Amino acid sequence: MGDLYAQVTLREAMADKLIIGGLPKSRLPLILGLLGLTAALIGTALLQLRRESQLTRLRSDFISGVRTSSARRSHRSGCSPKR
Numbered sequence: 001m002g003d004l005y006a007q008v009t010l011r012e013a014m015a016d017k018l019i020i021g022g023l024p025k026s027r028l029p030l031i032l033g034l035l036g037l038t039a040a041l042i043g044t045a046l047l048q049l050r051r052e053s054q055l056t057r058l059r060s061d062f063i064s065g066v067r068t069s070s071a072r073r074s075h076r077s078g079c080s081p082k083r
Contacts, residue, residue, distance in 0.1 A: 016022045 010018070
């Protein structure tokens with residue numbers, strides 16, 4: 001039941017006229033642009049992670065320096081340092 005089969009062939013020039021806006025153009029420039037944008041965002045993320053670790057190290061050094069200097073000050077005055 002229902003063995004109907006049809007095959008249609010269009011000339012490329014006519015296909016442009018049938019599809020609104022014409023046939024799609026090559027997507028290669030879009031793909032390459034997105035690939036470049038992805039690479040730039042990954043590079044930015046890596047730089048941000050590196051900067052974050054630097055700031056964490058600087059903060060840790062600063063905090064340990066503050067604790068050390070307050071312990072020295074307390075030791076000189078005869079008070080025990082607060083913990």
